Amino acid sequence: MTESVVTEALRAQLGVDGPETVHEVTSTGCRMFARAVGHTDLVFYDRDAARHRGYRDILAPPGYLGTPVYLPRMAGAVRVGKDLDVPYPRVLNGGTTYEYVEPVCAGDVIVSHTRTTEFQERTGSIGPMLIVFRETTYRRQTDGAVVARMYGNTIHY
Amino acid sequence: MAGQVYYEDIQVGDPIPVLRKNCSTLQLVAWAGASGDFYQIHYDVEFARRTGLSNIIVHGALKNAFLGQLLHDWVSPEGRIEKFGCQYRGMDYPDQDIMCSGVITRKYVEGDRHLVELDVWTENPSGQKTSPGTARVSLPSRG
Structure with missing residues (x-):
């Protein structure tokens, strides 16, 4: 050692x-992430489908916890x-x-x-x-x- | 996605339905944008070769997300993923099959939650488990 x-x-x-x-965690961010993975469940894309399943809004796909806020001077x-x-x-x-x-x-x-x-x-x-x-x-x-x-x-x- | 899986329907040792993935370079670029991981070894062949790789490689986090899809599709619509993850042990390349699999290792009830633990992994065309991991999901009960 x-x-x-x-x-x-x-x-x-x-x-x-x-x-x-x-x-x-935006609807667009959820959709982009789900689409990049190849998810087919509408719960990640469509608000009505998500609400029908008991979620407040479009569900964030597994592994997506939002997009960090970016500012140009960072x-x-x-x-x-x-x-x-x-x-x-x-x-x-x-x-x-x-x-x-x-x-x-x-x-x-x-x-x-x-x-x-x-x-x-x-x-x-x-x-x-x-x-x-x-x-x-x-x-x-x-x-x-x-x-x-x-x-x-x-x-x- | 088949019908709903219930807690009573599964046994330790059961495999779950396999998910086959195969990444185009387009998918890797889409993932870079969606995840914010812009490291060039995942889309710039010359850059990847300068770092000693033979080709661009699939993001480890994308393979982890594939395991998330594997689990989500299995437990949906009523089940929930509580925990999932993997280790990045080997590389996968675009235009090659990535087989995502899982097998049930434990089932138990905790309060009102019907929980199932699994080993999950991705496998490359040589049969190597490139991303071994574990997961815990909750399933609806027929009770």
């Missing part, structure tokens, strides 16, 4: 919520895993899990916070690596209710 790359500065970020991101989107000061040049997205607490529908505005939950150091076929585990909590802006959580990890090597 090589020397640990998990510095005090990195360790200090464990469990600390990062800045908030605002996501708009820095370009940070590639996943590039937000941490890790001495490895390459990063892979290791996996993603979504947990739904409540249905997410068009019209919802969602505020998310991400925090790092764990560092794991391993040596594998690609050499030494650092696996960073993160958890993102998604809250509905109107009432603060948690609607979903996302668990993900990135592999730095």
Whole structure:
């Protein structure tokens, strides 16, 4: 095992919520996402079909939690895993899990916070690596209710 | 989509209906726009080759979304996906079949929810599970 790359500065970020991101769940966003996946269920496209099934509005397809609000002066989107000061040049997205607490529908505005939950150091076929585990909590802006959580990890090597 | 699946109708070990996907490059571009993941290894062949890949590759998150479709179509219209996800273990390429599958690993009742856990995965034409994962869904009960 090589020397640990998990510095005090990195360790200090464990469990600390990062800045908030605002996501708009729009009918167009739901349709674009559903169409890109190839969904055929009208619940993702048509308000009447969604309401007929008991949803408030068009249902957000699985894995879609809105589109982050973009403003022109914002820095370009940070590639996943590039937000941490890790001495490895390459990063892979290791996996993603979504947990739904409540249905997410068009019209919802969602505020998310991400925090790092764990560092794991391993040596594998690609050499030494650092696996960073993160958890993102998604809250509905109107009432603060948690609607979903996302668990993900990135592999730095 | 067949008719509604009920909690009483399924057993541990049962497979769920397979979903076959096959991404065109157009679909990858549509996904880039819809998801906001504009990393060029997913639509620019020259860029992908400069990073050491043989071709553009399918977004891992799109394969995860395929598993979401697999589950949604199985539990609909009354069931709900509670949790699903996968690990990105292997690459998939455009114009190749991506077979999305699931098998039931557990069923149980918690309060008034009738819950089912599954192993889910995508498989490439060589039979490798490129995105193994797990899921939990709730199904309606005949009770």
